[in-house]
Amino acid sequence: MHVISIDDDFAAWRAAALDAIARRLAPESIDWRTAQAEPGLFNESAAPQKVDQTPQIRVSRELATLLKDAAHFRDSRRWSFLYRVLWRWAQGERAVASAADEDGARLSKMAKAVRRAQHDMIAYVRFRQRDAALGAPEYVAWHEPDHDVLAWGAEHFAARMGKSTWLIATPDGAAMFDGEHLQIERRRALASEHDVDTPDAAEALWMTYYRSIFNPARLNEAALEQHMPVRFWKGLPEGALIPQLVSDARGGARRVAQAQRVGALGGKAVQVEAHDAQPERDAPTSLDTCRRCDLWRNATQAVHGAGSADARIMLLGEQPGDQEDLKGEPFVGPAGQLLDEAMQRAGVPREQVYLTNAVKHFKWEPRGKRRLHKTPAQQEVEACSYWLERELHEVGARVIVTLGATALAALFGRRATLSAHVGRVVPYRDKLVVATYHPSYALRQNDEAARERTVAAIVAALDQARELSAR
Ligand code: URA
Numbered sequence: 133m134h135v136i137s138i139d140d141d142f143a144a145w146r147a148a149a150l151d152a153i154a155r156r157l158a159p160e161s162i163d164w165r166t167a168q169a170e171p172g173l174f175n176e177s178a179a180p181q182k183v184d185q186t187p188q189i190r191v192s193r194e195l196a197t198l199l200k201d202a203a204h205f206r207d208s209r210r211w212s213f214l215y216r217v218l219w220r221w222a223q224g225e226r227a228v229a230s231a232a233d234e235d236g237a238r239l240s241k242m243a244k245a246v247r248r249a250q251h252d253m254i255a256y257v258r259f260r261q262r263d264a265a266l267g268a269p270e271y272v273a274w275h276e277p278d279h280d281v282l283a284w285g286a287e288h289f290a291a292r293m294g295k296s297t298w299l300i301a302t303p304d305g306a307a308m309f310d311g312e313h314l315q316i317e318r319r320r321a322l323a324s325e326h327d328v329d330t331p332d333a334a335e336a337l338w339m340t341y342y343r344s345i346f347n348p349a350r351l352n353e354a355a356l357e358q359h360m361p362v363r364f365w366k367g368l369p370e371g372a373l374i375p376q377l378v379s380d381a382r383g384g385a386r387r388v389a390q391a392q393r394v395g396a397l398g399g400k401a402v403q404v405e406a407h408d409a410q411p412e413r414d415a416p417t418s419l420d421t422c423r424r425c426d427l428w429r430n431a432t433q434a435v436h437g438a439g440s441a442d443a444r445i446m447l448l449g450e451q452p453g454d455q456e457d458l459k460g461e462p463f464v465g466p467a468g469q470l471l472d473e474a475m476q477r478a479g480v481p482r483e484q485v486y487l488t489n490a491v492k493h494f495k496w497e498p499r500g501k502r503r504l505h506k507t508p509a510q511q512e513v514e515a516c517s518y519w520l521e522r523e524l525h526e527v528g529a530r531v532i533v534t535l536g537a538t539a540l541a542a543l544f545g546r547r548a549t550l551s552a553h554v555g556r557v558v559p560y561r562d563k564l565v566v567a568t569y570h571p572s573y574a575l576r577q578n579d580e581a582a583r584e585r586t587v588a589a590i591v592a593a594l595d596q597a598r599e600l601s602a603r
Pocket of ligand 1: 449453464467489572
């Protein structure tokens with residue numbers, strides 16, 4: 133039996149696994165151990181032995197993503213399982229990457245569970261503001277992820293919280309950001325050092341607000357628990373309110389006050405079926421009933437992304453326009469027509485891309501009889517990032533083309549400027565982003581030559597995306 137001791141992370145496993153395959157070590161002949169799980173046991177070091185040639189195995193992009201995601205699955209046997217998958221692939225068994233294969237199915241299930249935990253982390257981490265003068269991070273949060281997604285989630289927040297200092301503590305360790313550097317500490321008890329339980333003023337505001345938006349008439353307890361799992365409630369300030377609000381709702385209390393408040397609101401009435409009810413903003417049951425921000429009030433409907441989950445290119449716009457809002461489909465108005473023309477010039481058929489928007493409801497202001505597009509606020513972009521995240525996970529696109537500044541900011545935060553990114557290829561997680569102008573920008577230009585230059589830049593970006601996605 134070969135003992136292979138590694139750090140408990142994907143990079144360490146990958147290096148050791150490639151080495152073991154080069155040494156033709158069959159899966160059943162290896163005892164995978166992690167240094168973290170049993171510290172001090174492996175000083176004799178079973179670290180990968182050097183081989184003459186750097187071992188290389190070409191795996192499909194899909195399998196690489198599955199392996200990477202499944203590596204976060206909390207199970208001490210995962211490294212040996214992943215090795216078995218890789219070994220079988222290296223032996224030419226391509227079926228191992230398919231859900232029809234027993235190992236393939238298990239791998240997909242693990243990856244899916246991890247992605248769910250990643251979503252949960254983004255949706256349910258609530259930072260509490262602290263007194264930074266005491267040397268503590270300005271924001272702290274407690275979260276109990278189902279899988280080992282702390283480092284992944286920490287990168288997500290690091291990209292979005294600017295220079296703020298923060299800490300996310302979990303039962304197994306913590307992520308800390310000092311405004312510049314991210315550090316992952318795999319040790320317990322950090323939460324107690326930073327007092328994640330002290331409520332702050334912002335939290336009191338949020339609680340009052342949450343109470344006021346909680347609509348007992350639309351309560352669907354099963355949906356509430358499914359989408360905001362009970363185990364996360366204790367990390368959420370509003371979690372403490374839920375049992376009482378649910379019990380009040382059962383008793384019919386507050387219904388009158390709620391009806392008055394709802395009655396006083398402007399905007400058009402949108403029918404929400406009881407089974408679709410989503411009393412809270414952070415656990416929407418579907419995009420159609422999303423209330424994470426207020427844009428739904430004046431929109432006809434939410435506009436879903438369109439295209440196949442297998443598309444290799446995702447085009448990310450800003451928000452639906454007037455015609456998209458009426459039709460319920462992205463890019464069907466004038467900007468869509470210009471985009472179609474650019475796609476045709478670049479040899480990128482619409483059927484082969486996935487089209488979506490950073491914000492899914494139309495934001496507008498009245499101008500006479502017309503509904504004039506209004507740029508969404510960053511807060512609205514952030515509220516809608518829940519849906520974009522889901523698309524990024526569900527659509528296997530290798531390349532994302534961001535159209536305009538809002539789409540770019542949806543991925544990289546509002547500090548990312550279009551002028552610094554246009555024409556550049558920037559890595560984003562396991563994808564590549566090509567930034568370009570929004571087609572509406574071309575439509576707004578009166579000067580024919582300037583308009584053609586903008587369209588040419590969009591065509592060039594699409595062309596580049598086509599090339600990158602074919603690699
Ligand atoms: N502009 C966008 O950004 N998206 C659309 O769907 C339509 C116009």
